[in-house]
Amino acid sequence: xxxxxxxxxxxxxxxxxxxxxxxxxxxxxxxxxxxxxxxxxxxxxxxxxxxxxxxxxxxxxxxxxxxxxxxxxxxxxxxxxxxxxxxxxxxxxxxxxxxxxxxxxxxxxxxxxxxxxxxxxxxxxxxxxxxxxxxxxxxxxxxxxxxxxxxxxxxxxxxxxxxxxxxxxxxxxxxxxxxxxxxxxxxxxxxxxxxxxxxxxxxxxxxxxxxxxxxxxxxxxxxxxxxxxxxxxxxxxxx
Ligand code: GLN
Numbered sequence: 001x002x003x004x005x006x007x008x009x010x011x012x013x014x015x016x017x018x019x020x021x022x023x024x025x026x027x028x029x030x031x032x033x034x035x036x037x038x039x040x041x042x043x044x045x046x047x048x049x050x051x052x053x054x055x056x057x058x059x060x061x062x063x064x065x066x067x068x069x070x071x072x073x074x075x076x077x078x079x080x081x082x083x084x085x086x087x088x089x090x091x092x093x094x095x096x097x098x099x100x101x102x103x104x105x106x107x108x109x110x111x112x113x114x115x116x117x118x119x120x121x122x123x124x125x126x127x128x129x130x131x132x133x134x135x136x137x138x139x140x141x142x143x144x145x146x147x148x149x150x151x152x153x154x155x156x157x158x159x160x161x162x163x164x165x166x167x168x169x170x171x172x173x174x175x176x177x178x179x180x181x182x183x184x185x186x187x188x189x190x191x192x193x194x195x196x197x198x199x200x201x202x203x204x205x206x207x208x209x210x211x212x213x214x215x216x217x218x219x220x221x222x223x224x225x226x227x228x229x230x231x232x233x234x235x236x237x238x239x
Pocket of ligand 1: 017060061062063064067094095096097148149150151152
């Protein structure tokens with residue numbers, strides 16, 4: 001029997017835009033290429049899913065309307081997700097799910113969507129649409145991606161961002177912080193999807209998961225020439 005990794009995919013129906021599903025495919029393929037079996041467990045509204053066995057948690061972006069649909073269900077899973085985060089489970093949450101992993105999101109229409117406070121961040125809808133290509137300097141090297149949001153996210157004092165924007169907007173239209181990182185939970189505005197073009201970040205999530213589950217300390221290297229070329233092209237694009 002070969003070793004198995006479980007990816008919990010939060011709300012693929014409502015929260016998967018601008019290629020976000022590609023992140024799950026990238027995680028799956030990079031694990032399979034290294035000889036692991038992968039189970040992707042979709043978590044949809046109202047479906048009883050036991051999250052305790054999840055090795056990696058992923059959630060993508062969505063419109064305000066999608067966030068309204070999943071909001072209460074996510075809150076109901078808040079305790080298990082906070083426990084997973086506190087135990088060091090690697091998680092990647094993007095845009096709409098990132099906003100709800102913070103303290104909450106106030107939409108431009110005035111709806112209050114409470115978050116699960118895994119990350120120290122609060123988001124308020126604005127009339128500014130932050131859209132375009134993004135380049136970020138991060139502890140995982142240069143990250144490239146694409147953003148499209150009007151929510152402005154302010155981090156709590158002491159909350160680490162994922163990185164610093166060198167092109168594009170990130171958390172707000174005026175500052176340079178992008179995303180948030182607490183333990184092994186990463187929130188970001190980067191679609192694109194982010195992982196195929198930023199294999200170092202993908203492998204960070206994978207190694208963290210394999211280390212926790214099997215004590216793995218090093219990953220077999222993969223041939224990433226195409227991925228790096230795609231990232232270089234993306235980095236050259238105008239905002
Ligand atoms: N509705 C949110 C915003 O515009 C999230 C958008 C997204 O997930 N791309 O701020």
